[in-house]
Amino acid sequence: MATRPLDPTRAVALALACATALGAAACAPGDDAREGVVVTTNILGDLTREVVGDQAEVTVLMKPNADPHSFGLSAPQAAALENAELVVYNGLGLEEGVLRNVTAAEEAGAPVLEVGAGVDPRVYSSGHDHGHGEGRAEEAGHGDEGGPAGNDSAGEPDPHFWTDPRRAVLAVDLIAEHVIEHVEGVDADAVRANAEAYTAEVEALDAWMAEEFGTIPERHRKLVTNHHVFGYLAERYGFEVVGTVIPSGTTLASPSTSDLKSLSDAVRDAGVGAVFADSSQPDRLATVMAEEAGVDIEVIPLFSESLSEEGGGAATYLEMMRANTEAVTDGLDGDWPPCRPGTEPRQESREDIPRAHHADSRPVRRCPPCCPPDCS
């Protein structure tokens, strides 16, 4: 390889000379050059647009259906961020791909708001409520990597606060305060009025979600999932998150019992038939689980970390939360487990579940694998 780097000492000397010659102005645009509100994630972008209304321009960097962890910026986007009157970002480690741009913007004097840090974030307690829920195959796969790999995030704040609408209300307040303080020319009363009106909508959402989830029998309030974002929702509405590995890709092509073990154990222990997971082959997954593991499941996708395109079912925060609420409620409050058309309830009992696994410690009724309507 022919590599001819610039001699570092020479480069530094040259840079110093340049700084003297050109002055520091090149790196630091003055405040008067700042314009608009720039938001990193599309979920926060929606909240911010609701708050700002027509009072200022809001630029959202993350595209619909993208991954907040890994999306990155183009050079013009990075420049817009650096020159913003206000930068709104989720933080708590969520937007890894743009964190250094946010830091650079802050160093260049842009006011930045880390929303996650200001909404009373919950803390990952241990490898169980989230580590297990990560779908990190090696953890549930064979229970190894107990060292640094398994519990990296225990004690760290959970960045996915938006799954709790009450946290979203706190976020709206924060955004409104910062917009009023930092964005020139906005009508403070108008921004406050926007924030209040939207807060009322989010509070109504929260009440509606509580009501919907309230229709799910308490013992069925279990999210068997490979998503890692529903900790806040679980805490707010009294769900238990049961993390699992979803058999997929190569293992689903020719599975053995051990490939299905994590999911079949989770489903049996939780006593629910709905699995909230992304799977590229949900039908095959359900078929394999029924045929190979004797477990009837329904595979239901949820929106997790990104809004969708317009018409995609989750174009706004409110739409995303409603869609997820309906999906969870439909999945959990029906007959357990869902009867497949044409299947007769089987005679043998479902595997006995130790009572200790049930929080409500009511007597466990043994249901056959496919329940008649009166079995609950």
Next chain:
Amino acid sequence: MRSPRHAPPGALGLCAVLLAAGCATAPATEEGQEEEVPHGYVEGAEETAEPQARLVVADADSGEVRVLDPITGEVTDLEPVEGVDGIAGDGRFAYLRSSGHRKTLVVDSGVWTADHGDHDHYYRTGVRTVGAVDGLAAGRAATDRALTAPTGPGGTALLDRAALEDGSVQAADVPGGTGVIVPFAGRLVTAGSGPGRAVRVHDRDGGPGEALDATCAEPRGQAVTRRGLVIGCEDGALLVTEDDGDLTGEAIPYPEGTDGRVEEFHHRPGSAPLASVSTEGDVWLLDLAEGGWARLGLPGAVAVSAVGEGASVLALDSDGTLYALDPETGEPNSSRELLDGVDAERAPVIQVDTGRAYVNDAGAGLIHEIDYNDDLRVARTFDPGITPHHMVETGR
């Protein structure tokens, strides 16, 4: 605003470029400033719910190269690599070396995992040939987000990772060198780069760096694990770990009663235990959790890999029998006659991911997919359409 176009010519013109680089916030890929495609969020790449896998295989006689996708069953043909005699991988890219031509062809397999600490993200996109590294026949490759370091007998090249992802082979702004150079913990760790046994830690600016207390003679073989960087040295493994930004080195001597050593490490990427066929021909396991070596026996082993902590070590002997060895005792937990025979000159490999292992069978022209959690059951068998003398798995 900071366009060099408006700067005075001559030295100050260069100044402006340097300043722009010094205060620009765009990722390194976007120094050109015309770059419109966001880095990291990959246009054309699809984020998937599940881990992806692909197998890059090469026929040493014909030079033909194929990429097999075990999820879709698709096989992609690539341009032949004349004299190909080995493949290394870094999780996404495959490095097909031709020792005779002192050259390494870099192929983007189009599948990879992004490790976000508490969870992973998985991506897939198309397969493509990226370019060639001349003057180096790379036998292994290490990478982080900024730098990729293919290493061969002649030393190590340092490539710009973002450029690789964008589809071109470009030297990084830090020079490569002789010996082993591994990007690790935001730094570069070098061994065997100069006279003596010193192991040095350099910052990314390529400065002279500092020597670690521990030393390493005759470095051969390396692996980056979640428990640290491991380099194979003459009388033991060197483990380099990071704590709060400080790197420290620790020598882990080879087992007592042997004159052998290891020259390569094999494991499921992301897991800590490292398995090797020693120069004495038996299977050794370095368990970083326990901090020591175990000799697992199986004289005449030709290929090996470790599945994970507390899990089996997979090993293939010269008769073509695959074993799952107990990581503590070395006793076979299960075994399966898999290949009719093994060509010692072109030994097969065992590639392991979180669900399956893959073994290339040049004699039969097949690739076997092994369920190592189910008594080494052959889950599926693939025909790549060429003789798979060499193979590497990516996506992990």
